[in-house]
Every structure is written in C-alpha cells, then in structure tokens.
Amino acid sequence: MHTVPTEYLIRFGDATVCFLRTATLLAQDRIPTTLAPASTPAHQIFDLSIFVVTISGGIFLIVGGLLAVALLKFRARKTDPAGEPAQIYGSTQIELAWTVIPLLIVVILFLTTARIIFAIQDAPKPTTALDVTVIGHQFWWEFQYPKYRIVSANELHIPLSSGLAHDATFLKLTSADVNHSFWVPQLAGKTDLIANHVNSMWVDPQRPGLYLGQCAQFCGTQHALMLLRIYVDTPEQFAAWITHQQQPARQDPAVAAGRRVFETQACMNCHTISGTPATGRFGPDLTHLMSRETLASGTIDNTPANLRQWIKSPDTFKRGALMPAMQLSDKQLDEVTAYLETLK
Numbered sequence: 029m030h031t032v033p034t035e036y037l038i039r040f041g042d043a044t045v046c047f048l049r050t051a052t053l054l055a056q057d058r059i060p061t062t063l064a065p066a067s068t069p070a071h072q073i074f075d076l077s078i079f080v081v082t083i084s085g086g087i088f089l090i091v092g093g094l095l096a097v098a099l100l101k102f103r104a105r106k107t108d109p110a111g112e113p114a115q116i117y118g119s120t121q122i123e124l125a126w127t128v129i130p131l132l133i134v135v136i137l138f139l140t141t142a143r144i145i146f147a148i149q150d151a152p153k154p155t156t157a158l159d160v161t162v163i164g165h166q167f168w169w170e171f172q173y174p175k176y177r178i179v180s181a182n183e184l185h186i187p188l189s190s191g192l193a194h195d196a197t198f199l200k201l202t203s204a205d206v207n208h209s210f211w212v213p214q215l216a217g218k219t220d221l222i223a224n225h226v227n228s229m230w231v232d233p234q235r236p237g238l239y240l241g242q243c244a245q246f247c248g249t250q251h252a253l254m255l256l257r258i259y260v261d262t263p264e265q266f267a268a269w270i271t272h273q274q275q276p277a278r279q280d281p282a283v284a285a286g287r288r289v290f291e292t293q294a295c296m297n298c299h300t301i302s303g304t305p306a307t308g309r310f311g312p313d314l315t316h317l318m319s320r321e322t323l324a325s326g327t328i329d330n331t332p333a334n335l336r337q338w339i340k341s342p343d344t345f346k347r348g349a350l351m352p353a354m355q356l357s358d359k360q361l362d363e364v365t366a367y368l369e370t371l372k
Contacts, residue, residue, distance in 0.1 A: 060240045062213040066260075067189070067231045069148045069216040076144045080137060087133070148217075151230065158187060158197045164208030164221040164243065166350055167250040168312055168325040178273040179300070181312030182325045183257045187266040189232035195263075196232040206248065212241030212258050220245060233260040240326075249348025255326030276303035277315045278370050286367025289360045298351075301371065311351060318372040324349065336365040 065074040102113075162184075163170040171180045186197040201210055203221040211218040215231040233239070241256030261269060279287075287304070290296060296306035302315045320330055324346045328334045334345070340361055342349040356364065 060213045064214055066235045067215045067233045070214055072144050072148060073217050079140060153198055154196055156195050160197060161200045162210060164203040166205050166248050167254040176270050176274060179313045183320050185259045185261055185266060185269050188236050188260050188262050189234055196230050198230045201227045207245050208243050208247050209245035211244040212239050212256055214239050218244045236260045236262055250346050253327045253346055257326050273316055277301045280370045283367040283370050286363035289364045290367060293354060314371055316371060317368055332365060332369055335368060336361055
C-alpha cells in the first residue's frame, strides 16, 4: 500500500491536518452547512438565499434560452449571402426592457436583503436571554458567562429555545489580538471579532445537539484549526452544566506532584484553575478541562495520550500555536498530565 512520506506530512502539515479533519467531519456527517438551518437568523438567511438563487436561476434560464434560440435560428447556412446581415438599431422598447428590468431586479434584491439584515440586527432581546461574551484569541475561543461567573473555552454551551421556553442567546464578540470571525452556519451568519470593539449577534437554536463552526477571518498560521463547537442543551442539561462549571477545581491529593509541576512551571502564568494560585489569562481556563471533548480548539480528541503530547509539543498537532513546548521531563509530563486529568 502506498504511504505518504514523513517529510511530505511535515512540509504540508497544516494542509494535511485540515484534509484529515474534513474527512473526519464528512464521516460523522458534521460538515457545517447553511442548508440545514436550526435557528431564526439561520432560517432567515436560508430563505433569502433561496429567493436569490430562484431569481438568479430564472435569469439564467431566460438568457440561456434566448441565446440557444438565437444560435439555432440565426446560425450560418450555406445558402446565406456573403457579408453581414442587416443591422437593426434604435429599438426603444428593447433598450428600456434591458435597462429597467435588471434595475428592478437589483432594487428588489437590495431591499429584501436589507429587510433581513435589519430584522436580525433589530430583533428585541427577551428578558430571559442568556448573555455570553466571546473573545477570540490566536487560535482559540474564550467564553464568559457574566450571569453565572464562569469561563470556558472552545466549546460553547447554550440552552435550547422551544415553544415552552423561547430563550435566545445574545453574544458579545470581541478580540484579544487580531481580527477573527465567529461563524456557525446552522445558527447564524458570520460576525467579526475586532480588538477594542464589541459586535453582537444572537441565536435561538430549535434543535438540541452539536453544531460546528469556524473562524472565518484569516487570523494567522493556525486560522484553519480555530474551530468552534456549540452544544445546544435542553434546559435541564444546561442547568446541570452550569452547576458543574461553577464548582471549583477538584483537589486530589493523589496528583499533588502534578499540581506542583503545574504551579512551579510557566503553566500557571498563562492558565487559570479556580481554587489554585494559577490565574493566567493568556491561555484557556483549565478548571474543567476534562469536561471538554476536544483539545486545541477542536483539533484533536481530549484523551490522556493527546493531552500529554500536546503539553510536550503543541506543534505536533497545531504548528504555529502560541503555546510553547514546556521542555518537561518524561516524569514531569506524566505527573502534570495525571493532574490535569482530574480537572473534570
């Protein structure tokens, strides 16, 4: 069986990871798509796109049909006289038609699009709405829930909106560094995250489950692996998740050696773990790290083996990631991995 040379994988590592990631998503039927809307903004965008495609398709059929008729009816024949046929100029009706009709189509599309944009942007905020602050980093996502005083990373949990509990989630979007773009196609359109500026968007998901998204603004080397995972929970599931996230980090004496490694190395300068001296803000909050399904912003599964390798050499999975290799010994790696495994 043909195998890919190691040097090829290294040279084109980012493209290879992206290809494998896409193949995995295809196998799981989890490719983000605008064709399966699951919230009000996404439905409105989908309906608008169908309207635009219908009009564009009609124009294509009319123009293509007339062109086909002209090519067949007026094609050159052996019996035709030499030279060009008679030229016809000055048909006011035809000139008005090909000027006024396209103008009307453009006006209709403009007004329809503007109406949808304002309908989404100006939607009233329910009193029961959940507020979440989203901060884009190179190359991960920070989620703050001010009402509940909790912070998470890369995996956003929001409640389901239903007829009995018509809740919505309003997101305040900003950036800690360069421009990013928050895009979960099944829930809403793209919105940019800009440093020192707050944009906003809202979603009211109508089906529970996992929705995938992507940073849609090139933000650096690992832009393609700045993935989004949105978990839409039932009210009961969301309440249980909030309660769990509000708990301080577990303190297990059995992994005290790993905690000591974490607190005596540079780890605590970048990461926060509640109930410990670690209060760094440059990296994701690790208080409940093992409650997340993935590492490195959705790049790899959150397993002990992947976690250990991520600590040892982040470039293995995400070349260009700003987290440095910590140069820990094998013993220290085992100890700190065992400690982090207890943060559930």
